Amino acid sequence: xxxxMTKQRDEKxxxxxxxxxxxxxLYREKGKTTDLGNPKDTLIAxxxxxxxxxxxxxxxxxxLKKRYPTFEKLAQARxxxxxxxxxxxxxxxxKSRRLKELARDMLTRFNGRVPKTMEELVTLxxxxxxxxxxxxxxxxxxxxxxxxxxxxxxxxxxxxxKSDTPKHIEQDLRKLLPKQYWSKINNVLVPFGRDICKSRKxxxxxxxxxxxxxxxxxxxxx
Ligand code: SF4
Numbered sequence: 688x689x690x691x692m693t694k695q696r697d698e699k700x701x702x703x704x705x706x707x708x709x710x711x712x713l714y715r716e717k718g719k720t721t722d723l724g725n726p727k728d729t730l731i732a733x734x735x736x737x738x739x740x741x742x743x744x745x746x747x748x749x750x751l752k753k754r755y756p757t758f759e760k761l762a763q764a765r766x767x768x769x770x771x772x773x774x775x776x777x778x779x780x781x782k783s784r785r786l787k788e789l790a791r792d793m794l795t796r797f798n799g800r801v802p803k804t805m806e807e808l809v810t811l812x813x814x815x816x817x818x819x820x821x822x823x824x825x826x827x828x829x830x831x832x833x834x835x836x837x838x839x840x841x842x843x844x845x846x847x848x849k850s851d852t853p854k855h856i857e858q859d860l861r862k863l864l865p866k867q868y869w870s871k872i873n874n875v876l877v878p879f880g881r882d883i884c885k886s887r888k889x890x891x892x893x894x895x896x897x898x899x900x901x902x903x904x905x906x907x908x909x
Contacts, residue, residue: 700863702899703847707868709895710875720877721745722825726801728752731761733821734789734813739777747773758799761790785813803827817853824870832857833873837880842872844884844902 721732721741728748736744751772755761761769769783776782789812793799801822802808808819820831832838834853842848848859860872876884883890891897892908 696863699847703845703863704868706845706896706899707871707875710879711871713895714875714878714882720825721821723748726822726826727758729825730801730811730814730818730822731786731789733818734785735773735776735782737778737782737813737818743776747775758790758793761786762794764790782813788812789814801826803829805831816857820857821873824873830866830869832860832869834860835873835877836886837877837884838873840886841876841880841884844889844900845896846901 721729721736721744723729723732731751732741732744732748735748754768754772755764764787766783766787769786770779773779773782773786792811793801796810797807802811803823805816805819805823808814808822809816817833817835820833823829823831824833834856839853839856842856842860843851847863848856850856850859861869864872880886883894889902889906891900891902891905894900897905
């Protein structure tokens with residue numbers, strides 16, 4: 688007799704939670720992330736990290752912060768000066784404009800205090816659900832699922848979802864997992880994606896999730 692939908696769902700949930708636990712042990716140490724210890728810096732660094740590695744953002748961030756320590760200073764900055772400060776990261780021209788708009792918006796609409804809800808965060812220039820989720824989970828301990836490029840790729844390979852857009856992937860994972868696991872997804876899948884389940888050639892031969900992963904073809908030990 689075919690398994691009931693509920694049973695299938697429970698088994699899938701168990702498998703996903705088991706995988707998150709395994710990866711959680713493996714990547715206990717926090718890697719280089721845009722969690723900079725306070726909402727303002729984390730928000731700015733995460734906005735800058737779109738289409739760029741966190742490591743690149745972290746390289747330019749100390750100097751940027753020295754020049755523009757507050758939203759006021761950022762809002763008053765000349766775009767050409769901002770561009771010089773972040774020139775080494777991808778899309779620096781667009782991001783310079785966004786940063787200035789973001790700072791202005793933060794001051795005029797939120798009095799300089801980073802908002803604590805998804806609904807408010809996504810109204811800021813340059814802030815989508817991914818950035819908002821990162822800010823919520825890093826800074827405000829609010830469960831959120833940030834679907835970045837690593838999460839997008841890995842959850843599909845692992846069969847946790849069949850959806851193909853960040854919005855739908857986020858919805859599927861929200862339905863599948865209790866809230867306590869939401870923030871963990873990004874925390875463990877990002878280092879896992881950098882280390883083992885890489886975009887081009889996943890290193891399946893050394894993957895701790897090998898036997899729970901339906902992705903084919905698996906990459907053999909070279
Ligand atoms: S077995 Fe390969 S594709 Fe599957 S999760 Fe591991 S590294 Fe990724």
